[in-house]
Amino acid sequence: MKKFLTYSPKFDQLTAEEEQLLKEDVELIEKAVTVSHKLNKKRIATRNAHAKAFGFVRGNFIPVDNKAADFPKLLKGSNLGVILRYSHPNFLVNKGKGEYPLYGCAVKIYNKDLPISAKFPLVNLPVFITNSVSKFLKLHIKANQFLISKGSSFSFSFLKIPGVLKAGLSLLFDREILPILNNTVKMLDIEKHLINGYAYHSVGSFRLEDRIVKIRLKPSDHEKFKPDADIDQAKALREWFLRNEISLDFQVQLATDEKKTPVNNLLKQWKEKHSEFITIGKILLPKQDISRYGSIDYENLSYNPFENPEALQPVGRMQKIRQKIYNQSVATRQSLNQTL
DSSP states (O other), X not given: OOOOOBOXXXXXXXXXHHHHHHHHHXXXXXXXXXXXXXXXXXXXXXXXXXXXXXXXXXXXXXXXXXXXXXXXXHTTOSOEEEEEEEEEOOSSOOSSSOOOSOOEEEEEEXXXXXXXXXXXXXXXXXXXXXXXXXXXXXXXXXXXXXHHHHTSSSOOGGGGHHHHHHHHHGGGSSTTHHHHHHHHHHHHTOOOOOGGGSOEEOSSEEEETTEEEEEEEEESSOOOOOOOTTOOHHHHHHHHHHHOOEEEEEEEEEOOOTTTSOSSOTTSOOOTTTSOEEEEEEEEEOSOOGGGGOSHHHHTOOOOGGGSOGGGOEESHHHHHHHHHHHHHHHHHHHHTTTO
16 A cells, blocks of 8 residues: 655754744835835735736636545535636736746635635746755845835835845755756746646645645646737736636645655655646636626735645645745735725
8 A cells, every 4th residue: 555645743844043034034024015015006015926916716616536635524515616816926016918927826715605715826837946945035035125125215226136146146056956957947948828728836735634745736628728928918817718617627746755755845846656646626717707806805815825724734844934924924915905
């Protein structure tokens, strides 16, 4: 019988230095979100990542029989709805349509009868820029300092650029430089097409009760999405859903062991030969007018995965630092948007 990796708090542990850097970063995140409406010329405070939403889409989650998970049990019912948020990962809202095709799809699966939900932030390039928590936090700190300076009344943000570059270049002096370069090549190979046609993945891992999984969301039919370098994603998404519906497979990979399916190596994808993708549900997105979902109530939605039930919590050291980052960002943004 095949053995699977089981969850342990050891996967989440940070060092004292990392905890101190995280504390510094969280304090800056509050300030960065506070000036975000100035930077993005919006009437609302925006997210400190994935600031630009192309649209929200509503649908239903249909559980399927499988050997990995009983989602109706985890969410205490089978009457499950879904709200997807398609986005670009940038800190800032790009006004044009020339963004590079790195995209996000945040998934909220919720019980329509009870206040229970699970959130999964997914991306179309399922790897990260580093495995070093301290290097990432130092880069994130410098980026937040730059944004705060750029949003101040007397901006000297150009003085912050060398610090951002230095922190970014530190990633190149890494013993894992080869997988970093390999992932850069993968990024350059992404073709731009309609945003809901990509497969989306969790960068890190999640608990599935006592097991550990990675997640994938992919179109379940064979519809082809043609490359289009000039596509305006927000406009195209609205027009597409007025005429079409789509079915998506919500899948998991079960961690088998630390060598083949490493929890804290975010530079590496888990190979299907080591852990197959198992479909645990279908997401059905019907024809709809998604322009109805452009209100502040939707922009204020939280896709914080640390609000999930305990059995569906994120796992890993990089996920651990995201916990405080998410919590501070969501709390600041929702508080400000009550008054802006």
